[in-house]
Amino acid sequence: xxxxxxxxxxxxxxxxxxxxxxxxxxxxxxxxxxxxxxxxxxxxxxxxxxxxxxxxxxxxxxxxxxxxxxxxxxxxxxxxxxxxxxxxxxxxxxxxxxxxxxxxxxxxxxxxxxxxxxxxxxxxxxxxxxxxxxxxxxxxxxxxxxxxxxxxxxxxxxxxxxxxxxxxxxxxxxxxxxxxxxxxxxxxxxxxxxx
Numbered sequence: 653x654x655x656x657x658x659x660x661x662x663x664x665x666x667x668x669x670x671x672x673x674x675x676x677x678x679x680x681x682x683x684x685x686x687x688x689x690x691x692x693x694x695x696x697x698x699x700x701x702x703x704x705x706x707x708x709x710x711x712x713x714x715x716x717x718x719x720x721x722x723x724x725x726x727x728x729x730x731x732x733x734x735x736x737x738x739x740x741x742x743x744x745x746x747x748x749x750x751x752x753x754x755x756x757x758x759x760x761x762x763x764x765x766x767x768x769x770x771x772x773x774x775x776x777x778x779x780x781x782x783x784x785x786x787x788x789x790x791x792x793x794x795x796x797x798x799x800x801x802x803x804x805x806x807x808x809x810x811x812x813x814x815x816x817x818x819x820x821x822x823x824x825x826x827x828x829x830x831x832x833x834x835x836x837x838x839x840x841x842x843x844x845x846x847x
Contacts, residue, residue: 703738737763761787763783
């Protein structure tokens with residue numbers, strides 16, 4: 653009489669859970685996931701790699717993107733694929749991607765959201781370095797690396813002009829710089845895999 657409690661759910665229920673409910677819940681609750689389909693979040697994608705909420709800002713966004721990707725490729729390593737960046741000129745756009753107090757966020761190799769305060773070369777470089785970390789170390793691999801490495805690398809190698817960062821970022825940058833002293837790019841990535 654209690655056997656029906658031990659039966660696994662029918663395949664159709666499991667499929668519904670995995671393919672409908674989980675993605676919808678993720679879309680609603682984990683807003684950075686919206687990077688997967690930015691046009692559904694209300695932005696326009698005039699190119700395959702640049703999306704924005706204000707198309708009048710396309711020139712500025714394209715200039716930042718060109719400078720950022722060239723800088724990171726030369727300084728940190730080449731991208732395996734062109735990174736997607738969503739440029740939000742408004743707070744409403746930033747909120748739709750769940751930025752909150754953050755200036756920007758990167759979701760693995762899927763893409764980056766740049767908020768209104770982050771339309772500066774070093775902010776974009778910082779986030780592009782996070783995308784490159786995910787390409788080289790894997791998204792899960794980056795999550796398992798020490799914070800001083802992940803954030804310290806992004807602050808140090810983006811040429812962030814701020815002499816003093818808030819805690820703990822300043823310490824992370826100093827620790828990364830000490831760890832990375834004298835490393836070449838190939839060596840940096842090889843050593844990073846062993847962290």
